[in-house]
Amino acid sequence: MPPCRFISTSRSSNIAGTIDTIMLTGADAIETSFFSNLNRSHHLVERKSMDWNSYFALRGTRRLYERVFMVPSTFLGLLGGGYYFAHQDFDPTISIFGMDQVIVYGLGTIVAGLAGLALGPVAGNVIFRSVHGNARPLLDKMDREFFKRIVLNRANPTGNPLAHPIPDFYGEKIKSVHDYRAWLRKQREYRRKTMYYV
Structure with a gap:
């Protein structure tokens, strides 16, 4: 069944609607759209993760x-x-x-x-x-979280020999999630070697 269309038979209502449309496309509409976009972007920056x-x-x-x-x-x-x-x-x-x-x-x-x-x-x-x-703001927050994870998960630097330093101590070579997982594996291997000499 085709969709129904409701067409107004009143000419005055059509004219009023046209006038309202013209008024909304003027300065008020520009101002409204500007502030709505500004508020929307502000909320996105605040809530975006x-x-x-x-x-x-x-x-x-x-x-x-x-x-x-x-x-x-x-x-x-x-x-x-x-x-x-x-x-x-x-x-x-x-x-x-x-x-x-x-x-x-x-x-x-x-x-x-x-x-x-x-x-x-x-x-x-x-x-x-x-x-x-x-x-x-989000980048600074993620920087703090990233370096907190680096400090918590890297091997203990106390007593490490100079000939065998901790691999990528500050995590500067980490460029992706895959690199971070590989860095975690290297830290575990280094920790195991320093503790058990294996």
Whole structure:
């Protein structure tokens, strides 16, 4: 049986409905939809939970940001250090710390490049957190939970020989749930070997 359609025979009701539709598509409708979307996204951020696969994916993206920004920051450090030391007065008769000025300026340029290399991950992390601002509270929460699990499940570092350190002490090589399970197995094997020498 085909669905029934109820068609109004009143012309005034159709006109009123058209006027109401036009009014809703105006500024009031835009304002209503904006605030409803804002509230919806706010509740999603508050109530949304993150699974471990999503966490490891975001963690990998954060590492990618940190590694990518290491390159320009290193070059900026080298260029900045080189520019600064190239504009210093050069006198071959004067030594600095008992060394030639060229050597000291070269070492200073290298140190500036190393400083840029160290600041690269910091800049990458800041930009990552600004881009993924909505997921930042959940990511921080999952970071705390992840490192708590690492501390609880890794082998006891007390008395471990330097020749055989604990594998992946901070869990930095864990990139997925599969890697985490493999890390747990390695910790159990290391614990068994240190306790029973097997």
